[in-house]
Amino acid sequence: MLLARALEEKLVSLYRGGQITGGVYIGKGQEAVSVACGLFLEKGDIFAPLIRDQAGRSAFGEPLVDVTRTYLGSRLGPMRGRDGNIHRGHPRDNELA
Incomplete structure (x- = not known):
């Protein structure tokens, strides 16, 4: 949860500095529920997070480098820099966009 919050705070800072286009939607205060969902899913389960569920995405195993690269385009x-930062997923890993 702390890692997700730190990541989101950094993304907000980059957004305010003009380095991220589009929007940054944070899940501050919602991390516990999101992390629980990401942690307790089992192999083969499907995770379909919403735009404020970065903590759950991280708990489910989304690499932070992928998050950062997506936000920065x-x-x-x-x-591959072709979409905004909220429509991302890893269908092969059962994480839907």
């Missing part, structure tokens, strides 16, 4: 990210 990097071609090295899972969306």
